[in-house]
Amino acid sequence: MSESTQSRSVQQIEAEIVAARQRLAGTVDELQYRTAPKEILRRQVEALRNRLVDATHTPDGRLRTDRVAALAAAAVALVGLGVWRRTHR
Numbered sequence: 001m002s003e004s005t006q007s008r009s010v011q012q013i014e015a016e017i018v019a020a021r022q023r024l025a026g027t028v029d030e031l032q033y034r035t036a037p038k039e040i041l042r043r044q045v046e047a048l049r050n051r052l053v054d055a056t057h058t059p060d061g062r063l064r065t066d067r068v069a070a071l072a073a074a075a076v077a078l079v080g081l082g083v084w085r086r087t088h089r
Contacts, residue, residue, distance in 0.1 A: 033039060056068050 056064055056071070058064060
């Protein structure tokens with residue numbers, strides 16, 4: 001045995017084991033939280049919301065009306081196409 005192993009008491013080794021178990025339990029809890037379907041969905045929705053805000057606002061927070069108008073026109077076109085397809089079947 002090395003000298004550092006021999007100089008540690010049983011209580012010190014047990015304390016290190018308890019601390020390691022607590023760190024491991026915390027890591028497992030964090031992984032469980034991060035991989036929960038609700039948490040994944042929440043992160044995806046937040047990322048989508050941030051991308052939309054980034055696409056429709058300038059860095060100083062002003063609305064980019066040209067981009068908003070383009071998004072609105074695309075939405076209207078999609079709705080119009082859907083209505084047209086339903087009426088022409």
